[in-house]
Amino acid sequence: MFDQSFTLLLRRLGLLLALYMLLRIVFYLFNLSTFAEASPTTTLLAFVHGLRFDIAAVLIINGLFILLSLLPIGNTLAPTYQRILKWVFVLFNAPFLALALVDLEFFKFIGRRSSNELFTITDDIADQVGQLASYYWYLGLGFILLLLILVKFYPDVSPKKSTLPPVWLRCLRLLLVAGFVVLGIRGGLQLKPLRPNHAFVLQPSTLGHLTLNTPFTFIKGIGQTQLEEKHYFGTDEALLAALPFDPNRFVQPENPIQKENVVIIILESFSAEYVGALNEGKGYTPFLDSLASEGVLFRNAFANGRKSIEALPSILASVPSLMQDPFITSPFQANELYGLGTILEKAGYHTAMFHGAANGSMGFNNFASRAGIEEYYGLDEYPAALKSKDFDGQWGIFDEPYLQYVAHQLSELEQPFMATVFTLSSHQPYTVPAQYKGFFPKGDLEIHESIGYADYALKEFFKTASKQPWYDSTLFILTADHTQMSNVPAYQNELGHYRVPLLLFHxxxxxSEIDPEQIAQHTDVLPTVVDYLNIPTDKVLPFGHSLLDSTDAAHALLYNGSSYFLVQQGKVAELTPDEQVRFYSFADMAPASPAPTAEQQLKAYVQYFRNGMSGNKLYFWLKR
Incomplete structure (x- = not known):
């Protein structure tokens, strides 16, 4: 099996891996200031972790080369055949090496490894090719040097005569290699294939850019949606002036940091229409209703997206879902980002996230790391002795035992802490444990029974939590990730698709002085926590506002796949794909007269989001 054709293939792919590592070293030196906060040890770990992404990129690019190298028929060591192989090797790899070289400088402009945005600027590059070539002449020189290395050090066939294995063995070898290639491209046996956000596991998170390589991010970006920039406002100053937002709002709090704990509970598929406290007592959530009577339940709260994968960026980083792709899987997933964990870590907080599903589900573990969350507890961390008994047969651990596990695990965390908990039992297929069959109302929809079970699990969680030493010094924030099926006409409209409960409880x-009638949304969670704890920071995005501050302009931002909506008390503005602006009254969505301020604000939010994402400048004021 390890004949000359196979060892040649390994040596040739090894040459590419060596070049990728060399390019990573040069990338590090060119962008040294970006990684200045990282210790030598974590920087070295970023280099080592980068091998995983290098292997994936090399295998994707060289799939045809690998097949031709190990073709089970014919003499693959013949001189003519080997010359063809060499041309395939050089022609397939040279463009991607060029991309990696370009990113030595382009990274300084966009703050992330290049993706498919290069397709959107090809005309500009063509127009400026002469100027760019003269200004960045050293990149051209570097490319020539890389080509020379590629050709000069390309392992050639040994003059010593070599016998090829029999055809059946070559076929078997090709099948085995194909399996390893698929494994290498996936990045391992984890649940989800390797994605750019898997690189952001070290702190500071900027090391993720060092771990990645440009060929990998470019390939992963092919076919993904790009955002066309908008220019309703000519300057950053004009854009900020149109928004009810001050980047320095939380820079110097009036009071010292309040070192209390924060627990954010995200309830799977808990539409507002299932909550009795929001529907004159008609619902399936008796415990949540009782909690609402002791806390503040916002009557006009909205999710910023329609999927679970869209909820986490909104809640933990104040990034609403205003594009087709979820942020977690979008071409912008490697953008500069400051999540709640990152902000609280500076104030001495310990942070953790709990989700009873398989590690890697929806990329939650990797995004949690990007948001600065230190510890992630998924299905892998759940006690092995209890796993089979408590597993729901589909997604993960039933809510009742999992929330009991969370309550006790929180007692192991050093205070102050911020923990996020994501439930799952009210997810399709809405499985209820056998011992609770018939215990909760069946309702009119198949989800209703599982909502009752999840609410009961929440009740048991609070019963256990109330006996823990951290309970009385904890702010609880409860919401749902998104809505689900509906049978209430009042919710079967544009706004109803996003209505979720949002509850503050201490x-x-x-x-009780907090206004429960104000508009609230997922992106309000981060600024609310920052405001409540008096955390000094300049890293809060404009998409949300603090629910504690009645002077702030409360609003919600929604995107239905074509139109953008700005929801404010008394009015709703819609920006259509053809740039028309429509106005409605809140909450019946009846046509209304124009509201010029709402129109300006909606356009400002859209421009801020789209241009900030595409140019990686969501926090542009930090660079002033």
């Missing part, structure tokens, strides 16, 4: 404090 067992030892009176927070």
């Amino acid at each position: 067992p030892a404090k009176d927070i």
Whole structure:
């Protein structure tokens, strides 16, 4: 099996891996200031972790070369055949090496490894090719040097005569190699194939850019949606002036940091229409209703997306879902980002996330790391002795045992802490444990029974949590990731598709002065936590506002796949794909007279989001 054709293939692919590592070293030196905060040890780990992405990129690019090298028929060591192989090797790899070289400088402009945005600027590059070539002459020189290395050090066939294995063995070898190639491209046996956000596992998170390589991010970006920039406002200053937002709003809090714990509970598929406290007592959530009577339940709260994968960026990083692709899987997933974990870590907080599904599900573990969350507890971390008994047969651990596990695990965390908990039992197929069959109302929809079970699990969680030493010094924030099936006409409209519960509860404090009638949304969670704890930071995005501050302009931002919506108290503005602006009254969505301020704000939010994402400048004021 390890004849000359196979060893030649390994040596040739090894040459590419060596070049990729060399390019990573040069990339590091060109962008040294970006990684200045990282220790030598974590920087070295970023280099080592990068091998995983290098292997994936090399295998994707060289799939045809590998097949031709190990073709089970004919003499693959013949001189003519080997010359053809060499041309295939050089022609397939040279363009991607060129991309990696370009990123030595382009990274300084966009702050991330290049993706398919290069397709959108090809005309500009063509127009400026002469100027660019003269200004960045050293990149051209570097490319020539790389080509020379590629050709000069390309392993050639040994003059010593070599016998090829029999055809059956070559066929078997090709099948085995194909399996390893698929494994290498996937990045391992984990649940989800390797994606750019898997690189952001070290702190500081900027090391993820060092771990990645440009060929990998470019390939992963092919076919993904790009955002066309908008220019309703000519300057950044004009854009900020149109928004009810001050980047320095939380820079110097009036009071010292309040070192209380925060627990954010995200309830799977808990539409507002299932909550009795929001529907004159008609619902399936008796415990959540009772909690609402002791806390603040916002009557006009919205998710910023329609999927679970869209909820986490909105809640933990204040990034709404205003594009076709979820942020977690979008071409912009490697953009500069400051999540709640990153902000709280500076204030001495310990952070963790709990989700009872398989590690890697929806990329939650990797995004949690990107948001600065230190520890992730998924299905892999759940006690092995209990796993088979508590597994729901589909997604993960049933809510009741999992939330009990979370309650006790929180007691192991060093205070102050911020923990995020994501439930799952009310997800399709809405499985209820056998011992609770018939225990909860069946309702009119198949999800209703599982909502009752999840609400009961929540009740048991709070019963256990109330006995823990951290309970009385904890702010609880409860919401749902998104809505689900509906049978209530009042919710079967554009806004109803996004209505979720959002509840603030503190067992030892009176927070009743907070206005429950204000518009609320997922992106409000981060600024609300920052405001409540008096955390000094300049890294809060404009898409949300603090629910504690009645002087802020409360709003919600929604995107239905074609139109953008700005929801404010009394009015709704819609920006259509053909740039028409329509106005409605809130909440019946009846046509209304124009609201010029709402129109300007909606256009400002859209421009801020689209241009900030495509140019990786969501936090552009930090660079002033």
